[in-house]
Amino acid sequence: MAARNQGHNGEMAGASLDIWERLRSERFDPVALWRTVGGDMDLLRQLVRLFADEYPVMLKKIATAAGSQDSDGLRKATHKLKGSLLQLAAPAAVAVAAELENCAALNRLSEAATLITKLRAEADSVLQLLQAMISAPEAGVEDTTEEK
Amino acid sequence: MATYSSAREQGRTLRFLLVEDNSVDACLVLGLLKNHPQYGECRHVATLERGLAELSGSEIDVVLLDLNLSDSSGYSTFDRVRRAAGSAAILVLSGSDDEELAGRTVREGAQDYLVKGSFDGKLLHRAIRYAVERKASEEALRKSEATARAIFENALDAIVIFDDDGTFLEANEAAALLFGTSRAELIGKRLRDLCSDEFETERGRTRLFPVGRGKFTLRCADGKERIVDYCFSSDILPGRHLGVMRDITEQQKLEDQLRQSQKMEAVGRLAGSVAHDFNNILGVINGYAELIELHAHDDILRSKAARILSATTKASSLTKQLLAFGRKQVVAPVLLNLADVISDLSSMISCLVGADTQIVMLTRKTSGLVFADQGQMEQVLLNLVTNAHEAMPAGGTLTITLDRIDSQSVAAEIPPGDYVRLSVQDTGAGVDPEIQSRIFDPFFTTKPTGSGLGLSTVFGIVKQVGGYVSVDSQAEQGSVFSVYLPLAAEAVASQVSAPQTEQPSLSGEETILLVDDEEELSNAAAEYLRQCGYNVLKARAANEAIEVSRSFNDRIALLVTDIVLPGGSGRGLVDHIQKERPEIGVLLISGYADDMVRENGFGETTSFLQKPFSLQSLGVKIRTILDETWPRVSR
Numbered sequence: 001m002a003a004r005n006q007g008h009n010g011e012m013a014g015a016s017l018d019i020w021e022r023l024r025s026e027r028f029d030p031v032a033l034w035r036t037v038g039g040d041m042d043l044l045r046q047l048v049r050l051f052a053d054e055y056p057v058m059l060k061k062i063a064t065a066a067g068s069q070d071s072d073g074l075r076k077a078t079h080k081l082k083g084s085l086l087q088l089a090a091p092a093a094v095a096v097a098a099e100l101e102n103c104a105a106l107n108r109l110s111e112a113a114t115l116i117t118k119l120r121a122e123a124d125s126v127l128q129l130l131q132a133m134i135s136a137p138e139a140g141v142e143d144t145t146e147e148k
Numbered sequence: 149m150a151t152y153s154s155a156r157e158q159g160r161t162l163r164f165l166l167v168e169d170n171s172v173d174a175c176l177v178l179g180l181l182k183n184h185p186q187y188g189e190c191r192h193v194a195t196l197e198r199g200l201a202e203l204s205g206s207e208i209d210v211v212l213l214d215l216n217l218s219d220s221s222g223y224s225t226f227d228r229v230r231r232a233a234g235s236a237a238i239l240v241l242s243g244s245d246d247e248e249l250a251g252r253t254v255r256e257g258a259q260d261y262l263v264k265g266s267f268d269g270k271l272l273h274r275a276i277r278y279a280v281e282r283k284a285s286e287e288a289l290r291k292s293e294a295t296a297r298a299i300f301e302n303a304l305d306a307i308v309i310f311d312d313d314g315t316f317l318e319a320n321e322a323a324a325l326l327f328g329t330s331r332a333e334l335i336g337k338r339l340r341d342l343c344s345d346e347f348e349t350e351r352g353r354t355r356l357f358p359v360g361r362g363k364f365t366l367r368c369a370d371g372k373e374r375i376v377d378y379c380f381s382s383d384i385l386p387g388r389h390l391g392v393m394r395d396i397t398e399q400q401k402l403e404d405q406l407r408q409s410q411k412m413e414a415v416g417r418l419a420g421s422v423a424h425d426f427n428n429i430l431g432v433i434n435g436y437a438e439l440i441e442l443h444a445h446d447d448i449l450r451s452k453a454a455r456i457l458s459a460t461t462k463a464s465s466l467t468k469q470l471l472a473f474g475r476k477q478v479v480a481p482v483l484l485n486l487a488d489v490i491s492d493l494s495s496m497i498s499c500l501v502g503a504d505t506q507i508v509m510l511t512r513k514t515s516g517l518v519f520a521d522q523g524q525m526e527q528v529l530l531n532l533v534t535n536a537h538e539a540m541p542a543g544g545t546l547t548i549t550l551d552r553i554d555s556q557s558v559a560a561e562i563p564p565g566d567y568v569r570l571s572v573q574d575t576g577a578g579v580d581p582e583i584q585s586r587i588f589d590p591f592f593t594t595k596p597t598g599s600g601l602g603l604s605t606v607f608g609i610v611k612q613v614g615g616y617v618s619v620d621s622q623a624e625q626g627s628v629f630s631v632y633l634p635l636a637a638e639a640v641a642s643q644v645s646a647p648q649t650e651q652p653s654l655s656g657e658e659t660i661l662l663v664d665d666e667e668e669l670s671n672a673a674a675e676y677l678r679q680c681g682y683n684v685l686k687a688r689a690a691n692e693a694i695e696v697s698r699s700f701n702d703r704i705a706l707l708v709t710d711i712v713l714p715g716g717s718g719r720g721l722v723d724h725i726q727k728e729r730p731e732i733g734v735l736l737i738s739g740y741a742d743d744m745v746r747e748n749g750f751g752e753t754t755s756f757l758q759k760p761f762s763l764q765s766l767g768v769k770i771r772t773i774l775d776e777t778w779p780r781v782s783r
Contacts, residue, residue: 036176038269043179050172079216083243084172086265
């Protein structure tokens with residue numbers, strides 16, 4: 001498992017663990033994310049890179065849909081971003097996305113602008129946290145076997 | 149569909165299709181799948197349409213499906229993939245933690261529903277493995293169910309599923325047909341309400357056994373009863389029992405009819421056999437009575453001998469009727485006045501129908517002559533009378549009519565011409581119009597003890613002589629069975645009774661080899677023939693006859709032999725003697741009928757005299773054969 005650099009059960013050793021523990025908050029759970037990727041640092045980096053590229057595009061779609069009063073488009077676009085945030089273990093951002101998705105489903109578009117602003121801020125924070133996570137020293141030292 | 153373990157055993161990897169339009173989510177899933185030893189290629193598409201195209205063109209084991217795509221969302225995404233997925237397992241990967249949606253997709257065929265963010269690699273692998281195994285089981289179950297359903301729906305036998313109480317839970321079309329109702333009507337009904345009590349008893353007894361078989365009577369919706377062959381299997385599922393029923397009513401009826409026919413056949417054979425033995429005895433009595441009559445010096449003795457001969461003639465008539473019953477009579481068509489046949493059988497008809505039935509005879513002696521065998525005509529009459537009598541179990545009036553008709557005067561489809569019509573009418577219940585077309589079918593009977601052969605025999609005989617049969621019947625007004633026989637000649641007494649040729653002389657000097665194991669009969673015949681001037685050589689068995697023939701150096705003009713002989717058959721004897729004496733004439737005698745003559749390989753041209761015969765008729769027959777074979781001038 002060449003790409004696998006760390007134990008997938010979230011066990012981290014040394015400095016990484018300490019840093020990730022510091023990063024852990026209601027906004028982001030690096031340990032959970034590490035478990036999700038199965039301890040694969042390459043995969044994690046790839047995900048972060050993709051998220052960095054994609055979420056601005058997704059937010060733009062959300063804003064466009066809200067601007068054009070397209071509740072269904074808003075709901076779908078928000079749902080998509082929410083999916084990514086779920087995978088990235090970002091509960092606070094997920095909660096905002098879910099609220100926005102719910103508003104869209106109920107056609108309460110007046111609340112959308114505020115929630116979009118909030119969601120953008122949360123997504124930006126998540127990206128910073130993700131980058132901090134993959135930049136942690138000694139990250140990617142250990143290897144463990146994977147479930148077959 | 150490969151199971152997870154079978155794929156591993158076969159060294160085959162699973163093929164995936166990931167339908168996901170979120171590149172972050174797709175990246176995660178693809179990353180988790182990579183490098184797994186049992187996972188092969190994973191195709192990734194972002195739209196439903198492309199996903200469906202992949203499913204139709206590639207072999208996929210597992211579909212990983214996001215429900216919300218750019219071209220489809222929610223349950224409909226799953227529904228369309230489900231229809232196209234075939235044997236591929238479907239794992240829904242959704243951003244919606246929606247219990248209702250999750251439950252619905254799993255209920256409708258998804259093997260699992262995972263919420264994004266809630267699964268890691270380990271959980272995903274386990275979900276994939278279980279999904280594949282579950283799908284394989286479902287596929288096997290689906291095939292098994294489809295097979296069972298197809299059998300259930302298409303079976304010609306009635307199949308029912310019932311509960312512990314005997315209430316129908318399921319029934320196939322054949323069951324509905326058997327019970328004479330619809331499937332919907334049948335569901336909810338109880339077996340005990342539709343079956344005879346014997347079935348409930350039987351079911352109670354067999355409930356202790358897991359499987360079993362039986363026969364019982366079924367009450368159909370129309371009130372009719374059917375006999376069914378039944379097998380059951382208890383508790384195919386808890387509280388669900390299987391019953392398979394086959395309608396064997398017709399089969400049972402045919403079996404009963406066959407048994408009855410065989411019984412009648414046996415009775416017929418017995419009658420024929422009794423008649424044969426009786427004929428031999430009559431032959432002896434007749435022979436010696438004739439000899440007494442021939443040699444009597446006083447009128448008293450001659451008169452007594454004549455009475456004996458008269459009695460034997462009557463007895464002979466009885467044996468003939470027995471042979472007719474056993475269908476062993478000789479078939480020899482002659483010009484026949486049916487009025488005489490009816491008259492001859494009148495006493496027997498009276499005995500047959502009993503005192504509670506009044507017999508009315510409306511016969512015209514001048515109805516005309518038919519060309520038919522007397523024995524067969526007797527059989528036709530007796531069968532019709534028997535049929536009429538059985539139609540009136542409580543008695544009634546039986547009318548026998550004989551007249552002549554022009555075919556144009558009857559409604560029946562009979563070719564133009566003059567016919568002698570013999571009708572037998574009863575005052576019974578009549579024949580149901582529905583079965584009138586079948587009553588002449590062999591083995592068809594409405595009587596519990598009937599053989600189904602009586603009317604079919606009538607039909608066969610009448611057809612054989614170029615005639616027709618019809619039935620005219622109305623409910624509760626009785627039936628008239630009419631036999632139409634082509635008129636062969638006018639009923640002029642001389643045509644019937646006058647001999648065809650001049651009575652030949654009975655005397656002769658030729659040598660005759662007489663072979664019969666009935667010694668008394670043989671003695672009487674030999675004595676008579678010697679008195680006629682013949683040289684008679686006697687033998688009691690085939691071997692003895694051959695010996696006698698070989699030791700006699702002069703010409704033997706005629707071999708007179710019984711067909712059944714001790715130590716060999718008449719056929720073997722005739723062949724043997726004719727090989728050594730090609731010029732010898734042959735006269736067969738037997739208490740059996742021409743059936744036996746043919747069964748023994750003799751052609752219809754072979755001369756035959758049925759026992760009992762008068763010595764005078766023997767003398768006439770012998771002289772006729774000899775004159776044809778050995779004209780006296782050449783002797």
